[in-house]
Amino acid sequence: MRLFLCKSCGQTLFFENNVCGRCGYALGFSADTLSLLTLETLEAGLQPLGGGQLFSYCRNAGHGVCNWLVPKAAAHLDGLCIACRHNQTIPDLTIDENLTAWRVTEIAKHRLFYSLLRLKLPLKNLADAPVLGFAFNFLSDPPEPGPRILTGHNEGLITINLKEADDAMRERFRKEMGEPYRTLLGHFRHEIGHYYWNLLVRDGGRLQACRAVFGDDTLDYAEALQTHYEQGPPPEWEQNYISAYASSHPWEDFAESWAHYLHIADTLETASAFGLGIHPYRMDENLLHADINFDPYKAKTVGQLIQAWLPLTFAMNALNRSMGHADSYPFVLSETVIGKLSFIHHLVQGQIGEEALKMPPAQV
Structure with missing residues (x-):
């Protein structure tokens, strides 16, 4: 994630800010320019300092869940920003805890949309494109006893x-599932991976290329999950999968790899925005050194990402341990896993076709 600057006073700003803490100017995020704009309030609407088109805040700003802007010329549609237009069902806001939970959920969802916009991926709305679009339902569990709402994806509906x-x-839930890592943003990144498998792989003519990397997706999905939960992952699964759950079925392997690709790209961009470099004192081993001074969303190969990612995660994990916390990134990237990340990288860059079967392995 980038850092931003207030155009009024030069204060460093962060993605979720809606007011500059130093000078008090209003702020809003423009999906068109991927920038946090410093705004002045005019009678006709909100205008960036220095001039430009007029905006209004997304309608959901009134609930304190969104700081994105809608161009005034398009505000007559529904008053929602591009991210919030993908909400099919929002929580019952007469329940106080639902509003709090929705705010937290929207922070994660908007960070997802930032990455999707940076990668220039298709963002069709399920309401506008019932076959090719996607949307979100944010639901609460019914009163007990009753079935729990399951986080998941079904033909574009997340x-x-x-x-x-x-x-x-x-x-x-993390402990019950035996997972080393579980975050709300991770859920969004994983579930949207299922949607893009449908859109870019299944419907994009890339099934054979994907199967060559992730395996046969025609295997019975329900049976595969049941086997996974009853028997656990196969021996030495770490050599071939990013997580134990990824070993359950090729669809989950793809979605997990997709999520980790977004983890890597976004975290490296944040590290680059802060000017981070990893150079351990008196250690010459290249694996532990990195200058993170490039745009990960425009990396030519996944190898460029991994060369920076490994030293960064070694440092992040060491810092977490010094604070008494668990590892920030408790995963091992085997050569096979890096090959899968390379497939995702070429897929989002629009470079995967049936020729991907001839794609050389990722180099690190």
């Missing part, structure tokens, strides 16, 4: 259980 916005509940 359901998020609002309990995932509660840190304590999410940690409980």
